[in-house]
Amino acid sequence: MSIRTATARPRRIGPAGGDPLGRAPAALLVPATVAIALLVVPLVAMVAAADPADLWEALGSPLLQEALWLSVLTSTLAMLVCLLLGLPLAWMLARVEFRGRRLVRALVTVPMVLPPVVAGVALRSAFGRSGLVGEPLLEATGFAFPYTMWGVVLAHVFVSLPFVVISIEGGLRSAGTRYDAAAAVLGATRWHTFRRVTVPLALPGIAAGMLLGWARSLGEFGATITFNGNYPGTTQTMPTLIYVARQSDTDAALTLSLVMLAFSVAVLVVLRDRWLVTS
Amino acid sequence: MTNRPGDWELAVRVPDRVEVRSTVPHGAVVAVIGPNGAGKSSLVHALAGLIPAEGQLVRDGTDLFAVPVQERGVGLVFQDRRLFPHLSALENVAFGLRARGVATHEARDTAQEWLERLGIGDLAARRPDRLSGGQAQRVALARALVGRPDLLLLDEPFTGLDVGVAATLRIELGQHLAQFGGTTFLVTHDAIDALTLADHVLVLDAGRVVQEGTPAEVAARPRTEHAARLVGLNVVRDAAMLRAFPPSAVVVSVSPTAPDVSARHRWRGRVRSAAPHGDAIRLQTEVDPRDGDPRTLIADVTPAATRELDLVAGRAVWLTVKETAVTVYPAATEAAPGADRPAQDG
Structure with missing residues (x-):
């Protein structure tokens, strides 16, 4: 950084066109750059490793189409359920003074820190065919959550709801x-x-919460596969499909992952422009 | 004031904030004045039902304190206005009607009528962020009046407005209040509001009523230093009496020896600030604690004298007043005699 001598031009403080408070210190700049690299390099590497020809082929595969559709459908349904249940709960927590409010908030956030596989096991205990709620439900209606699309939605809701709330x-x-x-x-x-x-006044926060919930559902794997298994067409979502493909064919998993990445980014871009315009 | 049917019987207590007992004839405009933290806003919010309060607010046998806030039907203009930012001016005004079940088009027609009455009918479609301060205040007033409340609460309605806008709005508000059949509580820190708009003044200090009367009474015989300042008077406590005199009657000199005036009418002081006031320069001075009660005095001097005597901040001066300019009246108030008087700090 050089200090100019007085000229006819207005004297600049700091680097050209820069912040008058000075440039970012290296102690912050370096870790920030590392953080960016850490987030971007794996994605770039994945794109670089994939073969575009495989991508086209994969997109034509009915297995992928089915899994992608199921992922989008279940994530969207889960997001709607999260909104329907989560918005009232969030309102209660934000607006109503009641005894045990802190306890409720603590309980609600537990699934956030729970390993998803454990969430799947917990869901089984509750909604499995012989579960606490699942057994009477099965007897009364003949319906059971596991191994159905609704089981996938339930797993998604369980995992996403805390984030939404x-x-x-x-x-x-x-x-x-x-x-x-x-x-x-x-x-x-x-x-x-x-x-x-x-x-209406909390709409930006509500939209952000819904997007967060949707994204969490789209990527959900552990609870879903533990609770519902992995049946193409009913419970096989993109993450489970990728996991299965990875066991036999690394290249196929790579291609599928790329599809998922492209799709997620596209959704993010669309939503950002629509509602998530921050500041 | 004798108690007549239709009067408001007020006994409001918000613990640690404010305690007010009063009887207000229906249709009156009551100015509530007092320093910051005196409890003015707390009083208004308690009357509206937004903060829990003990006591009663009775008119014609109905205690409004027994009615939940949504059903109280009071009109309230908040100090920060609180126009709904996501609704147009028209929708803001129509909101209360819609909430009470009035059909959409009818609510909108009535709201439009009120906007026109307030001279802003052409701004109906604007969002609050595209309204000027004065326009937003008119919308807030229309929103409070559209439900035809019996009780209108205005919390510092001219705060944050340009002086010219506030003056215009004050005149308009006077006209609306004259047509408004209900009772108004007007919280203000400006004596002009109290003197021009109100027919009854409550002076609050530290959460208590320290003076109550007509604007003329309060202006002529203010009982607290704050009220005196508001009406532009100096007031000095002298045993059981108060002595009031205008700043223009104060003579400022800089002689090293005491001026030849009775000690009751002279004080050593130090200039704290000087600012134009009409044609004169108004000096705010701090009085030497040795010279007794008034902590501060205000004096109006000519600009020439300000220069000649070098009356800048920090300058030590003598302040004197002619006996003939002083009004003397008893300090005790009818509303809060003797023991009831809250402790004055300092």
């Missing part, structure tokens, strides 16, 4: 209660206020 609760909290109070004075019931004021 915590994210939406954050959105509701940052939107604050000031406008809720204004609505109450104007005569709005809590339900009316929720629909007309609280949700």
